Amino acid sequence: MFKAILLDSVHPVLHQILQQKGIMLVDMSRYSEEKQRDYLKDTDILIVRSKQVNKNIMDCAPKLRIIGRAGSGMENIDVSYAETRGIKCFNSPEGNRDSVGEHAIGMLLMLLHKLNKADREVRNNIWDRKNNWGDELMGKTIGIIGYGNTGSRFAKKLSGFDCTLLVYDKYKNNINDYYVKQAELKEIYEHADIVSIHLPLNQETHYYADEHFFNQFKKNIYFINTSRGKILKTSALVNALKSGKVQGACLDVIEYEDSHFESMNAQSEEDFEYLKKSEKVVLTPHIAGWSYQSYEKICQILAEKIICEIHSWQSVS
Numbered sequence: 001m002f003k004a005i006l007l008d009s010v011h012p013v014l015h016q017i018l019q020q021k022g023i024m025l026v027d028m029s030r031y032s033e034e035k036q037r038d039y040l041k042d043t044d045i046l047i048v049r050s051k052q053v054n055k056n057i058m059d060c061a062p063k064l065r066i067i068g069r070a071g072s073g074m075e076n077i078d079v080s081y082a083e084t085r086g087i088k089c090f091n092s093p094e095g096n097r098d099s100v101g102e103h104a105i106g107m108l109l110m111l112l113h114k115l116n117k118a119d120r121e122v123r124n125n126i127w128d129r130k131n132n133w134g135d136e137l138m139g140k141t142i143g144i145i146g147y148g149n150t151g152s153r154f155a156k157k158l159s160g161f162d163c164t165l166l167v168y169d170k171y172k173n174n175i176n177d178y179y180v181k182q183a184e185l186k187e188i189y190e191h192a193d194i195v196s197i198h199l200p201l202n203q204e205t206h207y208y209a210d211e212h213f214f215n216q217f218k219k220n221i222y223f224i225n226t227s228r229g230k231i232l233k234t235s236a237l238v239n240a241l242k243s244g245k246v247q248g249a250c251l252d253v254i255e256y257e258d259s260h261f262e263s264m265n266a267q268s269e270e271d272f273e274y275l276k277k278s279e280k281v282v283l284t285p286h287i288a289g290w291s292y293q294s295y296e297k298i299c300q301i302l303a304e305k306i307i308c309e310i311h312s313w314q315s316v317s
Helices: 012-020 033-042 055-059 079-084 097-112 115-123 149-161 185-191 211-215 234-243 270-277 292-316
Strands: 003-006 024-027 045-048 066-069 088-091 141-145 164-168 194-197 221-225 246-251 281-283
Touching (some): 003 033, 045 292, 066 292, 097 246, 097 292, 164 185, 234 270, 270 281
Parallel strands (some): 003 024, 246 281
């Protein structure tokens, strides 16, 4: 019997699928790190959500063969070291891509149509129609940088808004979705009214959106980031907002988040204070990928990937 250890809480569907396949599941999410490590020595499968899995954790688990992350992104797992140990790493970005796409569109519409401002004013008995006119999404050119799970699903959901969708992905060729046009970055810089980032965080993408990035755009743009906070250099965005190069921003992720995404430390950051006070900025607490439906889907998909990997072992043996 294979043994799986949970270091974070997950949806019950993951428990059900693994247990139905005869995998012994031990939920250690509420225990101390010291006690968790004691249980790792005879586990085959390690499952996390936002918990860090580094070399020290893996070295406590000599039998470990699978690490599963319930969610998208793998930056909380030392994948390089896992590969040296022959440990397979899986995540489940397919499970929350719809939620991210919907959330990004919701933030964008809120910004363009001043919904947050208008709602707040009406609640304070201010009936100001003229200064709350919206800016229509129809007819605009949207640049999507990164065309993986979330970027492609964001584009699909935008396809009914009568926009021009330019997509760029450094690692993909021959994107065939009929509602998008594959483009080079220079074309996005020249034509985009709105740009949305859908990239993983790594050495290549850290501070991807910096001063140079914003200065490349020919038009004044709206900016969306639902990927990872440190892809955006906050000070660069603030300067672009002040200059008018960025007309507004939708940020579900913040540079100042901790590595678990459960809190942030921005109390003394002047740039974040500016974002909080600006009516040109919509902020949410890293929840684009979280919905009642996505929570179940990411865990179901991860469980299915783990089962598939185990079946591959058994077919070889």
